[in-house]
Amino acid sequence: MRTRSADSTLLRVVTCGSVDDGKSTLIGRMLFETNSVHDDQLVSLARDSAAAGTQGAELDFALLLDGLLAEREQGITIDVAYRFFSTARRTFIVADTPGHEQYTRNTATGASTADLAILLVDARKGLLTQTYRHSFIVSLLGIRRVVLAINKMDLVGYDQSCFEQIEHEYRSFAEQVGIAEVMCIPVSALRGDNVTTASVEMPWYSGPTLLDHLESVPSIEQAPGAFRMAVQWVNRPSPDFRGVAGLIASGVVRPGDRVRVLPSGVETVVDRIVTMDGDLPVAGAGRSVTLTFADEIDASRGDLICEAAQPAEVADQLQAHVVWMHEAELLPGRSYLLKLGTRTVGATFAAPRYRLNVNTLEHLAAATLQLNEVGVCDLHLDRPVAFDPYTENRQTGGFIVIDRMTNATVGAGMVKFALRRAHNLHRQAVQVDKRARQRLNGHDTRVLWFTGLSGSGKSTIANEVESRLHAAGIRTYLLDGDNVRHGLNHDLGFTDADRVENVRRVAEVAKLMADAGLVVLVSFISPFTAERRFARSLLDEGEFVEVFVDVPLAVAEARDPKGLYAKARRGELVNFTGIDSPYEPPVAPEIRIDATTLSPAQAAEAIIERLGL
Amino acid sequence: MTATPTKAANTAAPPLTHLQRLEAESIHIMREAIAEGGRPVMLYSMGKDSTVLLHLARKAFAPSVLPFPLLHVDTTFKFRDMYSFRDIVAAAPDVELIVHTNPDCVTRGINPFEHGSAMHTNLWKTEGLKQALDLHGFDVAFGGARRDEEASRSKERVMSVRSKNHQWDPKQQRPELWQLYNVRRSPGESLRVFPLSNWTELDVWQYIERENLPIVPLYLAAPRSVVDRGGMLIMVDDDRLPLLRGESPQVRSVRFRTLGCYPLSGAVESTATSVADIIDEMLSSTTSEREGRLIDHDEAGSMEKKKQDGYF
Ligand SMILES: Nc1nc2c(ncn2[C@@H]2O[C@H](COP(=O)(O)OP(=O)(O)O)[C@@H](O)[C@H]2O)c(=O)[nH]1
Numbered sequence: 001m002r003t004r005s006a007d008s009t010l011l012r013v014v015t016c017g018s019v020d021d022g023k024s025t026l027i028g029r030m031l032f033e034t035n036s037v038h039d040d041q042l043v044s045l046a047r048d049s050a051a052a053g054t055q056g057a058e059l060d061f062a063l064l065l066d067g068l069l070a071e072r073e074q075g076i077t078i079d080v081a082y083r084f085f086s087t088a089r090r091t092f093i094v095a096d097t098p099g100h101e102q103y104t105r106n107t108a109t110g111a112s113t114a115d116l117a118i119l120l121v122d123a124r125k126g127l128l129t130q131t132y133r134h135s136f137i138v139s140l141l142g143i144r145r146v147v148l149a150i151n152k153m154d155l156v157g158y159d160q161s162c163f164e165q166i167e168h169e170y171r172s173f174a175e176q177v178g179i180a181e182v183m184c185i186p187v188s189a190l191r192g193d194n195v196t197t198a199s200v201e202m203p204w205y206s207g208p209t210l211l212d213h214l215e216s217v218p219s220i221e222q223a224p225g226a227f228r229m230a231v232q233w234v235n236r237p238s239p240d241f242r243g244v245a246g247l248i249a250s251g252v253v254r255p256g257d258r259v260r261v262l263p264s265g266v267e268t269v270v271d272r273i274v275t276m277d278g279d280l281p282v283a284g285a286g287r288s289v290t291l292t293f294a295d296e297i298d299a300s301r302g303d304l305i306c307e308a309a310q311p312a313e314v315a316d317q318l319q320a321h322v323v324w325m326h327e328a329e330l331l332p333g334r335s336y337l338l339k340l341g342t343r344t345v346g347a348t349f350a351a352p353r354y355r356l357n358v359n360t361l362e363h364l365a366a367a368t369l370q371l372n373e374v375g376v377c378d379l380h381l382d383r384p385v386a387f388d389p390y391t392e393n394r395q396t397g398g399f400i401v402i403d404r405m406t407n408a409t410v411g412a413g414m415v416k417f418a419l420r421r422a423h424n425l426h427r428q429a430v431q432v433d434k435r436a437r438q439r440l441n442g443h444d445t446r447v448l449w450f451t452g453l454s455g456s457g458k459s460t461i462a463n464e465v466e467s468r469l470h471a472a473g474i475r476t477y478l479l480d481g482d483n484v485r486h487g488l489n490h491d492l493g494f495t496d497a498d499r500v501e502n503v504r505r506v507a508e509v510a511k512l513m514a515d516a517g518l519v520v521l522v523s524f525i526s527p528f529t530a531e532r533r534f535a536r537s538l539l540d541e542g543e544f545v546e547v548f549v550d551v552p553l554a555v556a557e558a559r560d561p562k563g564l565y566a567k568a569r570r571g572e573l574v575n576f577t578g579i580d581s582p583y584e585p586p587v588a589p590e591i592r593i594d595a596t597t598l599s600p601a602q603a604a605e606a607i608i609e610r611l612g613l
Numbered sequence: 614m615t616a617t618p619t620k621a622a623n624t625a626a627p628p629l630t631h632l633q634r635l636e637a638e639s640i641h642i643m644r645e646a647i648a649e650g651g652r653p654v655m656l657y658s659m660g661k662d663s664t665v666l667l668h669l670a671r672k673a674f675a676p677s678v679l680p681f682p683l684l685h686v687d688t689t690f691k692f693r694d695m696y697s698f699r700d701i702v703a704a705a706p707d708v709e710l711i712v713h714t715n716p717d718c719v720t721r722g723i724n725p726f727e728h729g730s731a732m733h734t735n736l737w738k739t740e741g742l743k744q745a746l747d748l749h750g751f752d753v754a755f756g757g758a759r760r761d762e763e764a765s766r767s768k769e770r771v772m773s774v775r776s777k778n779h780q781w782d783p784k785q786q787r788p789e790l791w792q793l794y795n796v797r798r799s800p801g802e803s804l805r806v807f808p809l810s811n812w813t814e815l816d817v818w819q820y821i822e823r824e825n826l827p828i829v830p831l832y833l834a835a836p837r838s839v840v841d842r843g844g845m846l847i848m849v850d851d852d853r854l855p856l857l858r859g860e861s862p863q864v865r866s867v868r869f870r871t872l873g874c875y876p877l878s879g880a881v882e883s884t885a886t887s888v889a890d891i892i893d894e895m896l897s898s899t900t901s902e903r904e905g906r907l908i909d910h911d912e913a914g915s916m917e918k919k920k921q922d923g924y925f
Contacts, residue, residue: 010631035896065764081767082760084813091631093811096767105788112790232644237677245673247641247792276675286629288640288673301648325788339793342648398791407774407797409787 008086011219014095014110014143016134017120022151026120026189027083027096028061030211033196036085037064061189065096080110089215104358104372105325107134108412111141112398115219118147118210123156123186126166129359132173136358139177140321140374140414142394145217146174147183149210154188158201177361185210226310227251227259228388228396230341231303235290243274243290244299246342249395251307252284253291258308261299262386267308269294302343304386304396312396315418316384322349322377324369326403326410330377331497332368333504335534336410338381340399346382347401348504351497353377368497369411378419390414405530437517441475443613445514447539450523451532451586452549453578454564455556457595457603461549462523464604469519474613477513479506481524494575500531507535514539519613527583547607548589551596553578632820638792639666639808640673642771645794646753646806647680653753656742657683657710659695659702660872662757662809664826665817669808670755671707681755682709684745688737689714690725690874692850698829713745725876726855733874743779752803753796761813771810777801814870815895822888832891834868834883845879 017023031037037045049060065081083094095110097103111117117138121131138146148170156162167184174182185194186205193199196211208216228249235243253259257270273280274290283289291305299305306312324330330349338347352375355366369375390397391414401411438444448465450458459480469476481502485492489505492498503526513520526532536544556578557565568576575581586592591610593603629637647653655670657663670679685699703710715723718737725733746754760766770786772794787795798804809817821828839846840860847854849862854876856862867880868891885891 007630009628010634065767079768082811083767084761084811086631086813086815091813091816109788109790113792232641233648235674235677241676243676245644247637274676276672282627284627284629286634286637288637288644290675337797339795342645395791398793400788400790400793400795402795402797407795407799407802408785409789409795412788412790 008088008090009219010091010093011116011214011217012093012095012114013116013118013214014097014107014114014138015118015120016097016107016110016130016138018122018128018130019098021120021122022062022189023096023120024062024065025060026118026149026151026187026195026210027094028064029189029192029195031064031083031085032059032061033192034085034087034211080106087211087215090219092214104133104137104323104374107137108141108323108325111138111143112394112412114138114141114143116145116147116214116217117143118149120149120151121166123150123152123159123162123166127169127173131170132360133358135174135179136177136356136361137374139179140323142390142414144178144180145183146179146181147185147210147213149189150184150186151189153186153193153199153202154191158186158193158199160202160204163205183207183213185213225250225393227253227257227305227307228312228393229253229289229291229305230343230396231299231301231305232342234300241292242296243272243292244303244305245288245290246305247288248283248285249341250285250393252282253289253307254282255279259293260306260308260311261297262304262306262312263314263384264298264303265314266297266299268297302341304341304343306386312386312388312393313418314384314386316381317419318379318381318385318387319353319416319419320377320379320399320413321374321390321416322352322369322401322411322413323374324371324411326408327371328403328410329371329496330369330411331500332377333497333501334528334530335382335404335537337402337404338379338385338399338413339402340385340387340415341396343385344402345385348380350378350380351501367495376416377413379413387415387418389417404533434515434517437515441517443474443519445517445519446543446545446611446613447510447514447520447522447535448545448547448607448611449510449526449532449535450521450547450549451526451589452595453551453553453556453583454525454576455559455561456549456551457600458523458525458549460600461547461593461595461603461607462521464600465607466521468604468608469613474519475517476519476521478521478523479510479513484509484524494581496528496575496581499527499575499581503528503531504534507531507538510535511538514543525577525583527577527581529584529586532586545591545611546586546589547591547593548586549593549595549603550585551594555596632816632823635812635816636669636672636820638811639669641792642794642806642808643670643673643755646755646772646796646804646808649796651753651796651798651804652749652751653681653755654684654711654746654749654751655679655681655755656757657685657699657702658757658872659685659691659698659829660757661817661821661828661832662759664828665812665820666755666757666809667702668824668826678707679709681753682711684711684713684749684751684754686738686741686745687712687714688733688741688874689719690733690737690853690876692829692831692848692872692875692878694829694831695872698827701827711745711749713741713748715741715744724853725874726853730877734877746779746803752798753806754803755806755808757809758807759809759812759814759817769807769810771807772796773805773807774798775803775805779803781805815892818888818892818895822892828888829872831869831872833887834866834885834890836864837867837880838862838864839867839880846881848875848878848880850875 048063081096085092097106097110119134150166163186187194194209229246231244231246233245235245255270260267271292271294273283332349332351336347337344352366354363355375388396397415399413400409403410450462452458466476466478489502492502510520510522567573568579577583715737723736838849840862868883869880885894
């Protein structure tokens with residue numbers, strides 16, 4: 001069944017099914033029957049089938065798909081596995097994803113690159129919650145073409161009405177979730193009916209076999225739409241050659257085409273399409289090329305080259321579907337990195353507008369997103385990005401979210417649209433600025449950021465510093481954690497998400513006060529490095545002074561001025577920093593106060609000395 | 614100024630073959646891996662996958678020259694043909710080749726006959742690779758591994774993060790969506806990048822044929838002197854191979870599906886004398902290529918263990 005021809009096309013497929021629907025058996029059989037299983041694997045397959053298989057003396061194709069050791073020991077699949085097979089006409093890459101609810105992350109990952117999804121159902125059980133969930137997720141990831149493989153037909157006597165009923169139910173559902181094209185095929189993965197050869201048991205079925213269908217659907221290599229290419233790298237071997245290298249995301253490009261570079265908006269004309277094998281007269285989606293332009297324009301990594309007449313949008317505030325992919329929940333207000341195309345920018349999420357029940361599509365209220373949850377969120381970017389709505393272009397509308405501290409990929413998103421605010425909100429230019437106020441006050445501005453455990457002495461020391469500054473004629477203001485929580489932040493609790501928002505608001509207030517020309521003292525536990533770093537990023541160079549009031553947990557707990565540690569230990573207070581909520585100590589604070597040895601007065605003196613106001 | 618051509622005038626580009634798509638994807642991966650800085654290197658073993666990888670790298674960065682050197686972690690037990698091939702590749706004007714031989718192994722005279730294949734491979738290759746990466750401060754290493762090579766590789770990422778000690782932690786691997794790769798790493802961490810992840814053995818040969826790439830002659834059948842060890846045909850490539858009692862080398866028409874250390878690489882009987890013949894042979898026969906490589910037989914899941922230890 002394989003081919004001598006190197007001209008076959010490529011189709012990428014994602015497979016989804018619940019445990020025991022027969023997914024491994026089905027894929028294993030396709031590999032086997034397209035002669036894509038190597039001899040030695042067949043030998044071990046025969047051996048393993050006899051030892052561990054479920055099919056007596058026959059081959060158990062499911063055993064072809066083994067995985068990581070730990071998974072094998074547990075007998076479950078927990079990650080996306082990629083399988084390969086080919087026929088005379090096509091080469092297939094199959095992203096095999098596990099079925100459990102907690103693996104939404106994997107289904108989304110596998111679906112992101114797929115042209116088509118195969119969903120399995122067990123003919124005896126019909127449509128299950130999982131079927132709905134998988135349909136929704138693959139649709140969300142932009143797959144418009146689904147094969148519903150109704151498996152184990154042998155166990156329902158190859159019954160036509162059973163098949164038809166499931167087909168009927170599924171079609172009406174698929175329409176609701178935006179799946180345009182559905183093909184239902186009755187199969188027995190175990191016996192091979194309608195997998196690669198037409199079933200003799202089901203003469204009533206006149207459609208194609210699974211393999212026939214996969215061989216004949218159009219693949220998306222010729223992505224329709226306007227030309228888009230994200231610049232990966234500027235190729236500059238000599239002063240007289242400057243090209244931009246990238247993978248064409250959609251459309252086609254020819255020399256002479258007018259293009260616009262986003263976000264700058266500069267326009268030029270394509271001069272050459274350069275490859276090592278010579279210049280191309282035309283290049284389309286899916287090719288990696290290097291473009292040169294007629295004018296010397298500034299285009300570099302992160303830019304999006306677009307057809308000038310149909311450019312992408314540019315915005316710094318977006319609404320998007322977000323799939324959360326990490327054990328650490330999404331923290332609204334925290335500054336993450338967002339990578340879209342080849343551009344990486346800072347991004348903060350507002351609290352989700354809603355979370356989706358991926359089984360029922362119901363909208364649920366949510367303050368955050370946990371691992372494997374899907375929601376709709378507004379994002380604020382620190383610089384604008386060029387994008388297309390995901391439903392129009394999967395390559396220019398999808399993004400990943402990266403944690404700044406761990407560098408882990410923690411989420412993925414699909415842009416819905418730019419928030420209008422982003423277009424219309426312009427900053428008001430002001431005439432009296434910070435410098436002017438500083439001159440009037442007669443001193444510089446500072447934000448003294450006191451961080452440390454509850455009971456470390458932050459507030460006492462901050463008070464002491466403020467008294468002395470005030471006495472010296474310096475205009476000050478003290479923002480204290482407890483006080484702010486009574487007013488501005490009275491709606492926030494102590495979950496990680498709320499702590500992040502708590503600190504974000506205070507950082508913004510501190511920034512405004514610094515702008516007003518004051519010396520601001522902030523006394524907040526502020527347990528997370530990321531938020532303290534965010535606060536620092538809001539202020540001018542040298543303005544932010546991180547003061548780490550350092551005492552060992554045992555000392556703070558022994559002091560326990562408000563009796564809070566005792567309560568937390570008794571379990572009456574949850575999410576208490578140091579007890580059941582983490583404190584990330586600053587690595588390089590401007591000032592570190594050893595509060596076990598220094599008195600508050602000594603500490604204040606040391607701080608004021610360092611300020612040099 | 615000319616009017617923007619309409620879509621109708623813009624007839625579609627010719628449809629892409631699967632090899633063109635794989636090529637473009639690999640080029641994209643290579644460019645992403647180096648575009649945000651670091652010290653990249655390409656691991657080079659003279660094998661067919663390395664050959665394809667090198668060719669793709671040239672395409673990715675042309676008309677610039679390769680923006681990284683090649684690194685061969687030598688074991689001193691490669692086939693002689695591989696060394697001569699390496700010399701030819703190293704002589705190309707755009708290639709800077711670094712050869713690393715683990716000095717401890719040289720001193721201790723590590724060899725597969727006395728120390729066994731596992732220890733031999735671990736010390737020369739796994740330890741040797743770590744030494745070389747540390748020595749030169751490389752933090753992005755391209756390798757030619759493919760997901761179809763072995764079941765445990767089917768879930769491997771295109772870009773995988775290694776700790777300071779070159780450890781691979783299955784829990785730290787990042788989801789890879791669309792064509793978006795997260796290349797960020799903390800100080801001390803490094804990336805292993807596998808641009809051929811989605812290629813199969815057949816794709817590799819078809820590509821070598823299409824692009825007309827030179828290969829080590831051992832891939833093609835020729836009369837060679839071999840001994841039969843429990844079904845494995847081991848080539849007597851030099852006089853270091855100790856012959857077992859009763860063993861006498863015979864000349865047979867053989868070729869190799871994978872090339873490694875000659876005492877650990879099994880040949881297959883074949884009459885395929887061109888790349889086209891190899892492809893035809895592959896389409897009719899289907900012995901998974903690693904069968905010819907002794908090291909995988911040591912334990913089930915051995916590849917995975919090696920990966921955790923830092924071997925590719
Ligand atoms: N009778 C019958 N059994 C099947 C069929 N497909 C799979 N099975 C059996 O269902 C069980 C689960 O199959 P498996 O492929 O491991 O399911 P997975 O969890 O979806 O990968 C195994 O015992 C298979 O032999 C089928 O078409 N008919």
